[in-house]
Amino acid sequence: MFKTVNSRIAIASALAAVVLAACGAPAATQAPAAKQKAPAAEQKASAEPIIIGVSGPLTGQNARYGEQWKKGFDLALEEINGAGGVDGRKIEYVFEDSQSDPKQSVVVAQKFVADPRIIVEIGDFSSGASMAASKIYERGGLVQFGMTNSHPDFTKGGGEYTWSNSSTQSQLAPALAELAVATVGLKKPAVLYLNTDWGKTTYQLFEEKAKSLGAEIVANEAYLPEEKDFKSALTRVRDANPDGLILISYQADGALIVQQLEGAGLKLPIVGASSLQSPDFLKLGGKAAEGVLLRAQFLPSDPQPRIKNFVDKYKAKYNETPDFFATHAYDTIKLLKEEIKIGGATREGVKTALAQLKDVPSVIYGKVTFDKETRRVSDPTFVNLVVKNGEFVAWEGK
């Protein structure tokens, strides 16, 4: 009896030990080896690749955003490395899946901080996962670069080590209000917004600006990110008698809303936030998406070379038009390349270079310069788009 029990324990503990060992082995062997190599690499500027760490979702609820990121990264790196990289060194990225879960993003953060090859980190996706890791990056002296982190406090989380090229709502929301109220002329709009830090902040700033422009918001409906059935909310909106609908939504939920309008007996002009600019919104929204206006950041058919180049290459590689997330990913890699050029391929170099960057060409912003205080992009520009025949085209006005 005793013997069998003991053998079972032995098996269990052996299993645990194996797991721990397997878990430790790569990290343990990697770290010292890398430590020895790193200084040498810096001195010689050898052909060792420059590594960017990416923490983001590749599995779980938000996996699709991680997939879009990857497409943008790969395209940008193809161009950069095809042209010889930076100072003869190729740029590569290590994508660690965090499922956008703070439990895992902090683990990934520790892994990146401990790996001296990594000179800058991108991500995470959700505020919860990104901001839980900010302090770790700050303590480790590694810049955390948020591409899609629009949370107003994101860049305050890790002091000088947290930067973002995501447009903040303080820029986007007033621009959206200007389009809806001043240009389209809505006086009594209803707003549907995603109840996340992004949606809520956008809504509050939108409301402020819309009021100052003389509009009255007759209904505002926050909804859960996993919401699929909007009919009840839309019936509420209908009862408020709005003259237009503002969507502060992501692609899939935005598509569901426009599809369910008919069933709720609503026929209204719709103005949406830039996040709707995605082939998914067109694909999922189908006919119902026709005529939706967007306050977006760039026009895919824009003949300017910085945009045309990117869109053409992206279409050729992936057979679809780039969405908000892939574009951000592409832009970010291009931006980091410039940083590395200026500051060198070290952690400190990246940090100091970010403050020095001036007018870096960008698909989204035209030119990027960072505000040193907020560590965000100064003065982004916006364009008005409309969905026409299943495509986003420039909106010429009424």
Add this chain to the structure above:
Amino acid sequence: MDPTLRTFIDQTINGLAIGNVYALTAVGLALIFGVANLINFAHGSVYMIGAYVGWVCVTWLGWPLPASFAAVAVVCGALGVALERFGLQGLHRKARIAPLLATIGISFALDQATQLLFTANPQSFPNPLPAERIALGGVSIGAIDVLIAVVGVSTAGILFGFLRFTQLGWALRATAQDRDAAQQMGVDVEGVNRATFGIAGVLGGLAGALVGLYFATVYPTMSFQAGIKGFAANLLGGLGNVPGSIVGGVVLGLVESYGVAAFGATYRNLFAFAILIGVLVVRPAGLFSRRRTLPPEPMTGTFVPNSRPVRVPRAVVIGGIAVALCFPVLVSDPYLLQILTNAWLLAMVALSLTLVTGTAGQSSLGQAGFMAIGAYASALLSLRAGLPFEIALIAGSLIAAVLGTLLVLPAFRLRAHYVAIATLGIGEMVNQVIANWDGLTNGVLGLTNIPPPSLFGIEMVTPRATYWYSLALLLLAALLQLRLLRSHLGRTWRAIREDDVAAQSAGVGLNRYKALAFAVSAGMAGMAGAFSGHMYSYINHETFASSTSILALTMAILGGMGNMVGAVVGAVLLTALPEVFRGLVDYRYLVYGVVLLLLVRFRPQGLLGTV
């Protein structure tokens, strides 16, 4: 027409439309509950695969709808049978908990495989049905609404007739009632089980395809939400009650629709779960149970296996603790230390579960809610009242204990699976309240700049410091729990677990003791949450999602339910495994699911449990 009346009618129609969808999802779940007495976590995945098969047939192959539905039925029926044959067969003689764990593993693997095959992007599933809509009041319904209603009601009718009037139906019901007796009477119980899973697979797949059409979208993660709403609908109607769960689905849809009409869309789930728990308090076995029957044996249907934990020799435990304590001295890699810190914190949650589930016999899927309460209480106390970390941590745990117990109080009348799902609902409610209570919690923006853990004013921020700090808290929690279990309290809790009727007749006030167990448990989970919150420096309503509750339960049962050492081993293993598989990138959770399945296969009673 009076505008209020018009709105009411319109919202009723909206509610019926979505309720219709919930009902369809609930039917298949009801069948498996009824026959196999199992919460099938993989049902949502079968549903999702049904949606994908339908989508492939309609949009890729261009098949007409009836042929596509036939294909869905065949594929998902076969999938159901395969699931039973390869995942569950051989486990039902073992601990009752094993099949549940197996279904969790299977669902991981299926979801991930689908994502790998079709990408995580949602796919457009355009509805080939006529576009005409029937106007009803101010709103209108489409052909798909009618189709779903027809399919839902007719499957329920067919199932009802099948169970009542056919030989296989009788066999199925007999197996459900008493497996051994059925076998003795010559029923091929294995075959019956397989048939059940096959039928449930067909139903789940059809539901998925129809819901995919309804929302014109299919995506790999559609399984989880469907599962939760399906469970809720089922519970409302009475577990295992097929016509009941149809009505349950419709009631849930109506309630949600009225809730949205009154409070707004962001309160949808809050309202739904509040009503669910309200109904359960009044009718503990669902709306349509004729009488309150006691389960034939006290432990039937709980998550607790009829097993005794392996007695781990004291020397091994002490040795293990010593290794854990010395670990940071030997290894300095912060990545490894962070993994183990996470493991210690989750081990506290798993321990807190062993207390309620393994000891007092109450299953809980709401531990993440208690973690969130503890985290928010502690963070707010240190941010707004300036309390030092240690005091805030203790106060946070106490608040979690008190609030947690008060929240679970209404669920004390419930039994078995009902407790599990009610606590799942409570966990969701906590997060929804946090998201909506802007004044206190800062709403969806969350709390930023939470001060890091500290001890006597010294910040504990290095990986080593947080490692030792969390380990120390875990050991304290374990000691407290050990002390409690060895007291008269522990004996009383075990008595309740073994036979609550007997315990009650021996003069044990059930509710008080259950409340005590939940208080300790919620306090412990709250402490783990509070520490995590300070460690993260930022928390919001999604930080402690209900998936964490399921993870903690998986850890506790994998370790061998009711076994404290087992809970810790389970926590370390399940925190480390996804990290070990990091190199597999996209395949990580596919492999994780398979490994979980294999572990269950070879240790159905948990790693440190004996039968």
